[in-house]
Amino acid sequence: xxxxxxxxxxxxxxxxxxxxxxxxxxEAGVLKRADGSxxxxxxxxxxxxxxxxxxxxxxxxLEEPDRAIVRYRxxxxxxxxEERKRPGPDRxxxxxxxxxxxxxxxxxxKELFPRSAIDIFVEVLQADAGSRTACLNAASVALVDAxxxxxxxxxxxAVAKVDGVLVLDPMKEEDNYGEADIPxxxxxxxxxxxSITLLQMDGRVTAEELRKALELAKKGAMEIYKLQREAIxxxxxxxxxVME
Amino acid sequence: xxxDILMEIKKDYxxxxxxxxxxxxxxxxxxxxxxxxxxxxxxxxEGSALVKLGxxxxxxxxxxxxxxxxxxxxxQGIIITNAELVPLASPTFEPGPPDENAIxxxxxxxxxxRHSEAVDLKELCIEEGEKVWVIFIDIWALDDDGNLMDAxxxxxxxxxxNTTVPAERxxxxxxxxxxxxxxxxxxxxxxxxxxxxxxPCLDELSIGKNTIxxxxxxxxxxxxxxxxxxxxxxxEVFDRLIDLSIEKAKEVRRILKNINS
Numbered sequence: 001x002x003x004x005x006x007x008x009x010x011x012x013x014x015x016x017x018x019x020x021x022x023x024x025x026x027e028a029g030v031l032k033r034a035d036g037s038x039x040x041x042x043x044x045x046x047x048x049x050x051x052x053x054x055x056x057x058x059x060x061x062l063e064e065p066d067r068a069i070v071r072y073r074x075x076x077x078x079x080x081x082e083e084r085k086r087p088g089p090d091r092x093x094x095x096x097x098x099x100x101x102x103x104x105x106x107x108x109x110k111e112l113f114p115r116s117a118i119d120i121f122v123e124v125l126q127a128d129a130g131s132r133t134a135c136l137n138a139a140s141v142a143l144v145d146a147x148x149x150x151x152x153x154x155x156x157x158a159v160a161k162v163d164g165v166l167v168l169d170p171m172k173e174e175d176n177y178g179e180a181d182i183p184x185x186x187x188x189x190x191x192x193x194x195s196i197t198l199l200q201m202d203g204r205v206t207a208e209e210l211r212k213a214l215e216l217a218k219k220g221a222m223e224i225y226k227l228q229r230e231a232i233x234x235x236x237x238x239x240x241x242v243m244e
Numbered sequence: 245x246x247x248d249i250l251m252e253i254k255k256d257y258x259x260x261x262x263x264x265x266x267x268x269x270x271x272x273x274x275x276x277x278x279x280x281x282x283x284x285x286x287x288x289x290e291g292s293a294l295v296k297l298g299x300x301x302x303x304x305x306x307x308x309x310x311x312x313x314x315x316x317x318x319x320q321g322i323i324i325t326n327a328e329l330v331p332l333a334s335p336t337f338e339p340g341p342p343d344e345n346a347i348x349x350x351x352x353x354x355x356x357x358r359h360s361e362a363v364d365l366k367e368l369c370i371e372e373g374e375k376v377w378v379i380f381i382d383i384w385a386l387d388d389d390g391n392l393m394d395a396x397x398x399x400x401x402x403x404x405x406n407t408t409v410p411a412e413r414x415x416x417x418x419x420x421x422x423x424x425x426x427x428x429x430x431x432x433x434x435x436x437x438x439x440x441x442x443x444p445c446l447d448e449l450s451i452g453k454n455t456i457x458x459x460x461x462x463x464x465x466x467x468x469x470x471x472x473x474x475x476x477x478x479x480e481v482f483d484r485l486i487d488l489s490i491e492k493a494k495e496v497r498r499i500l501k502n503i504n505s
Contacts, residue, residue: 060259070474091347091350091351092340092351092378094344094347095344095347095348095351096339096448097344097469098347098348098472099471100343101474102471102472102473102474102475105474106474106475107354107476142498180359182469184304187476194476195476195477195478195479196476196477196478196479196482197476197477198471199456199469199470199471199477199482200469200470200471201466201469201470202355202358202359202468203467203470204359204360204461204465204466204467205465205466206464206466207464207466207486207487207490210466210469210486211483211486214479214482
């Protein structure tokens with residue numbers, strides 16, 4: 001196969017610098033029926049997140065006497081990718097749902113809602129690498145929009161290694177032909193990154209590169225965090241205006 | 245349920261031990277349980293391995309057959325990894341299609357093999373664009389005493405090392421041993437606050453299934469990471485995990501290298 005150059009003259013294929021995010025657009029409270037929701041674009045990714053709950057648990061036997069259960073469903077629309085994806089969960093979606101749920105669970109104050117469920121649904125309408133990170137960012141805003149008490153906000157971004165260099169927030173070509181993909185998510189509290197809540201990696205990097213990737217991801221996450229905050233603030237200002 | 249009460253008691257015990265700087269089975273925090281590897285036990289399989297990691301026991305079998313390549317990689321063989329947490333291995337496993345834990349297990353093992361390039365997929369091309377070898381790695385859990393992940397990763401690579409490509413059976417040339425070019429090793433650690441317990445046993449996991457698996461290749465590159473479990477990982481702990489996993493993998497790799505001699 002022909003070698004594809006992903007870095008040309010110190011720039012990425014879409015003209016971005018190595019430490020530059022794709023354009024991001026976030027809007028909170030876009031769905032009427034959900035308790036909390038968010039629409040988010042990250043480059044060509046377009047995702048919607050909805051939160052229902054705390055609400056009754058179905059099926060009943062999943063109930064926990066001392067806390068809420070958290071469920072997360074990552075799903076891709078058949079038309080979200082080049083070749084039609086069969087609807088319904090595949091192995092990849094099931095794994096993403098698991099690690100994403102585990103990224104949010106320790107941040108949600110579950111103990112406040114015994115015997116209830118907090119359901120998070122994310123739908124990928126268009127995918128272009130990093131859809132799990134886009135979905136987590138949207139889910140986090142939707143949780144705040146639903147008024148679910150949390151220890152902070154979860155912000156997610158990936159770092160990739162392409163043509164030997166680390167780049168922030170890889171797009172499709174970089175993900176497909178790059179040497180490594182490392183999605184991160186962080187708990188951000190009081191404007192500071194406190195810990196890692198999601199961490200996966202596949203590809204090949206040295207220990208040093210991995211440490212540098214973490215630093216780069218943290219920088220990107222802080223930028224995304226500001227946009228998440230803005231989206232939430234904007235929703236509340238709108239609500240206040242309506243009340244007046 | 246009595247099982248739940250027992251778990252609570254175990255949890256308290258594990259935690260009190262950790263506070264004293266000890267583990268319940270007397271191991272050091274970075275000590276891996278004894279490893280036993282037996283290969284070639286399934287004659288019907290192209291390759292097989294039984295791995296015991298303490299009391300955790302896993303068997304992996306490799307089957308191969310010619311198949312059509314993926315359109316975007318017409319000159320490369322295909323690896324398909326599957327894991328089954330069969331109900332005989334634990335009272336908590338249920339029959340049925342793989343659940344999220346089994347899927348995660350298979351996918352993490354798969355990534356280790358794939359990204360270390362342990363198998364040169366180009367050597368598994370029979371006829372470009374038409375026919376390539378498909379390798380099925382099936383991981384069968386037999387006894388879950390904790391850390392099925394590392395036992396499975398070990399069983400998978402050991403089974404591949406033991407594999408003979410069944411070319412004669414499919415009339416595409418002579419049988420030949422599968423070339424294994426790297427030895428990926430997965431190291432799973434249980435994280436509790438700022439403590440790291442390498443290769444947790446089942447009782448230790450009663451304090452929370454909060455683990456990190458770091459897989460490295462023989463040149464100490466990191467080829468796969470998976471944080472598993474609902475917990476907050478401190479950066480400082482992650483930093484220590486990197487070097488620790490590289491070091492521990494070297495120990496395991498030495499055992500792996502010795503199985504055929």
